[in-house]
Amino acid sequence: MARKLVLITGASSGIGEAMARQLAQKGWDLALAARREDRLIALAEEMKAQNGVDSLIIPADLSKPGEPERIVSEIEKAGRQIDGLVNNAGAGQPGYFTETEWDDQARFLELMVTSYLKLIHLVLPGMEERRFGRIINVSSVSALLPIATGHTRFSGTIYPGAKGLLIKVSQSLKAEMTGKNVHATAVCPGYTWSEFHDVNGARQSISQLPDYWMLTAEDVALSAYDAVERNKAVCVPGAWYKFLVGLMRVLPDPAGDWLISRQSKRAMKQAQANKAAAE
Numbered sequence: 001m002a003r004k005l006v007l008i009t010g011a012s013s014g015i016g017e018a019m020a021r022q023l024a025q026k027g028w029d030l031a032l033a034a035r036r037e038d039r040l041i042a043l044a045e046e047m048k049a050q051n052g053v054d055s056l057i058i059p060a061d062l063s064k065p066g067e068p069e070r071i072v073s074e075i076e077k078a079g080r081q082i083d084g085l086v087n088n089a090g091a092g093q094p095g096y097f098t099e100t101e102w103d104d105q106a107r108f109l110e111l112m113v114t115s116y117l118k119l120i121h122l123v124l125p126g127m128e129e130r131r132f133g134r135i136i137n138v139s140s141v142s143a144l145l146p147i148a149t150g151h152t153r154f155s156g157t158i159y160p161g162a163k164g165l166l167i168k169v170s171q172s173l174k175a176e177m178t179g180k181n182v183h184a185t186a187v188c189p190g191y192t193w194s195e196f197h198d199v200n201g202a203r204q205s206i207s208q209l210p211d212y213w214m215l216t217a218e219d220v221a222l223s224a225y226d227a228v229e230r231n232k233a234v235c236v237p238g239a240w241y242k243f244l245v246g247l248m249r250v251l252p253d254p255a256g257d258w259l260i261s262r263q264s265k266r267a268m269k270q271a272q273a274n275k276a277a278a279e
């Protein structure tokens with residue numbers, strides 16, 4: 001029997017790369033999409049050597065309309081069907097709303113929202129017909145928490161809303177696909193070590209946060225895989241973020257907002273003091 005194939009967007013680093021490693025270990029063949037082809041090729045070769053799985057390499061810029069259709073058509077031309085989808089590619093849109101150009105916000109929406117939805121729309125009918133599908137949408141804990149001071153400067157004004165949409169869509173898909181063995185999960189990571197913070201220019205402040213605020217991409221990939229297999233619509237990796245999200249559910253919004261802002265300011269102050277002491 002042919003191995004199942006999962007399409008992973010943004011597989012050239014961070015959470016996408018960790019998802020590829022995780023799924024290859026479980027015996028999935030891979031279709032790897034991102035802009036940096038050299039990285040995808042290196043990952044594919046490593047996964048072949050380590051796990052014996054095959055990969056399709058599809059260089060793509062998902063901020064451009066039409067790319068989801070092209071990706072799916074390349075996979076079909078290679079004679080493969082898509083059994084799993086990890087919608088993960090992404091970057092922030094740094095700067096407060098008034099400081100940014102609309103064209104940049106439009107590209108952000110194409111990458112972070114439209115391409116995710118288009119890919120789901122393209123692969124879902126086949127999954128439904130074959131009665132098997134696994135969809136992971138990489139959301140963010142920022143969609144579940146009041147915004148910490150300064151957060152939107154790095155990831156963008158629309159970022160938490162875009163990630164929130166993925167949660168609601170995953171919940172709707174879970175309901176629509178009940179009994180069809182097609183599972184959809186939104187994984188909501190907090191701060192995760194990856195290149196994300198380099199791209200957004202937030203590396204320096206992020207690297208000063210206490211350890212318990214930071215997740216690894218491998219933690220996120222493990223949680224996401226476990227959740228989609230168990231057909232959980234939403235998953236929050238890590239004990240600290242589970243606690244924060246649970247707390248926010250019982251606190252009134254203004255109290256939650258105050259607490260998160262205070263906590264993040266205190267963490268940054270402590271980190272700066274540690275840095276000064278070390279110098």
Ligand SMILES: NC(=O)c1ccc[n+]([C@@H]2O[C@H](COP(=O)([O-])OP(=O)(O)OC[C@H]3O[C@@H](n4cnc5c(N)ncnc54)[C@H](OP(=O)(O)O)[C@@H]3O)[C@@H](O)[C@H]2O)c1
Pocket residue numbers: 009010011012013014015016033034035036037060061062063088089090091111138139140141188189190191192193194195196197199217
């Ligand atoms: N790191 C965090 O703290 C964190 C927290 C919550 C949620 N997330 C979410 O996790 C996802 C993955 O981010 P990460 O942390 O793993 O960051 P990362 O290491 O920077 O990875 C981002 C991936 O997305 C790809 N990508 C970016 N722009 C693209 C484009 N225009 N077209 C195609 N691919 C593109 C990048 O590949 P190329 O550059 O090769 O194209 C890369 O493979 C994102 O959706 C992010 O919003 C991250």
